[in-house]
Amino acid sequence: GYRAPFYFLNFYHPLPRHVWGVADADQLLSTEVAHRKPLGWGPFVVEEWVEGDHITLVRNPHYFRASEGLPYLDRVIFRFVPDLRQALDLLLADECDLITQDVIEGGDITPLLEAADAGTVQLVTSPSSEWEHLDFGIEPAEGVSRPDFFEDVRVRQAVALCIDSERFAREPLPYGEVAFANSYVAPEHPLYAGDQLHRWDYALFDGRSLLEEVGWQDEDGDGIREAHDVTGISNGTPFSVTLLTTSDHPAHERAAHILSENLAACGIGLAVEYLPAEEFFADGPDGLVFGRQFDLALFSWLNGFDAPCGLYLSSQVPRAENWWATSNNPGYANADYDAACQAALDALPGTEDYAHFHREAQRIFSHDLPVLPLYFVPKLVATRPGVNGVVLDPSEYLELWNIEAFDSGR
Structure with a gap:
């Protein structure tokens, strides 16, 4: 009954010979069929990409949940805007339905909060990891x-x-x-x-x-x-x-x-x-x-x-020997921490050892404070009033993880 914690890595992106076979391997990163219009099994597919302006997605007729009436939207347009102020202006002008967190974090949030207080913007928040x-x-x-x-x-x-x-x-x-x-x-x-x-x-x-x-x-x-x-x-x-x-x-x-x-x-x-x-x-x-x-x-x-104890293993100290491509930037090294963390990483999830050693690693970490x-950081998106289905999940990286359930309310 063991299930690897990273089971989702076993789901590979489609690599279809009948589509990608037209290009040599060294062309795949630049050819449009692979670079600009990737294949997948998600709810939408790329219809148009205007560099620096917008990307238009349309409903995927072969989506595996199409029988459930999903996605609810026929198309989604991602607009590239320089700042939060312009994004908010578009939202208030009814030319935009949703502003993602990366845009919000890069600007003065005061006008957005004022608009929310006035009822012209809807904020959706949740905890995050x-x-x-x-x-x-x-x-x-x-x-x-x-x-x-x-x-x-x-x-x-x-x-x-x-x-x-x-x-x-x-x-x-x-x-x-x-x-x-x-x-x-x-x-x-x-x-x-x-x-x-x-x-x-x-x-x-x-x-x-x-x-x-x-x-x-x-x-x-x-x-x-x-x-x-x-x-x-x-x-x-x-x-x-x-x-x-x-x-x-x-x-x-x-x-x-x-x-x-x-x-x-x-x-x-x-x-x-x-x-x-x-x-x-x-x-x-x-x-x-x-x-x-x-x-x-x-x-x-x-x-x-x-629990990401592996970030601070002594083996993860960036240095020339590991091409500087590791995470322990403080240069922290503690043999007891290494032993506890490695034991946690080697244990099967759900076992007593798994929980014990992860907690022991945290205990040492909280004393040593590398x-x-x-x-x-709480998650946050802003939507136009009437938009439904936007649910933020603390365990999900993207705010659009359930975009197939979004409804513009128009």
Whole structure:
């Protein structure tokens, strides 16, 4: 009765010889029949693609649920717009039915919320498995020279104590219900470790005391702590670090502002540098985050079905030997964590070992804090009033996962 957790990977995209056989293998990525009009078994097929303007999909007459009357819509048009303001104008002018989350997150959401309050826009929200987190640069890449501010676990724990988690539950995202995160899985997840987790609730006094215990003190009275016999740090080095995050992301701007204020209250100076997404997520050795050349980094991971302990295995530290194409950008390495996570990954889902070792990995993670989980990002789409069938599923990557059930209400 065992079913592999990634069973869906066994469903391959059709590769029909009678259609694709007209092109050589090296032409398949550019030929229109494969690149612009792919075959599939979904509810719609591509009718037209006008580059930079729109893509038109029409009902697939061979859809396997056609006997149920699905899809409800005859056609779907995806319009490419530069920003949320233009998308909202189209929605209010009855020229658009739905705005997806990627457009919403890239702009000023205030007019959208005002339109929702006025009843001219309908908002649909749900929890999600996307978690925002603050990453500590624990172990820089070979050849990178910078102070090891966060190598001592006590410093990472102190930073966690200095951060007001309740502000992150109400300020970065002005919509939906933001769930505070203290693990890389949500409290609703069946593998969540619950009471086994170490908690780092906001406690300024404790955070400051822990920094002083390590040797970070403000003896010159300028508001920024400096190193005094801190292992691996030259005496007198100010505790001033740089936070990297993505540009054109209002929630990250608000989160960076909170972090700056919170860390200043603990005597840590914070400069914020905003990078385009393609630069922020660039592979090493040149990429700053995944080339392990950073102090702090703020971004999110989107989880799949399983608890993602494998992200932080020591084997996943980006380096030349693995072509820098791995996920453990903090450079975290703990043999106990590796053992627990690997045992969880090797166990059969549904067994006692599977749950036990996943929770043990979370327990170690919550103590060591290679990254500090902040909050789970709620899903959000905006629709024209009257649109029906839009249901957001926390476990689904796309908001349009059930597009066959959408009804425009026209």
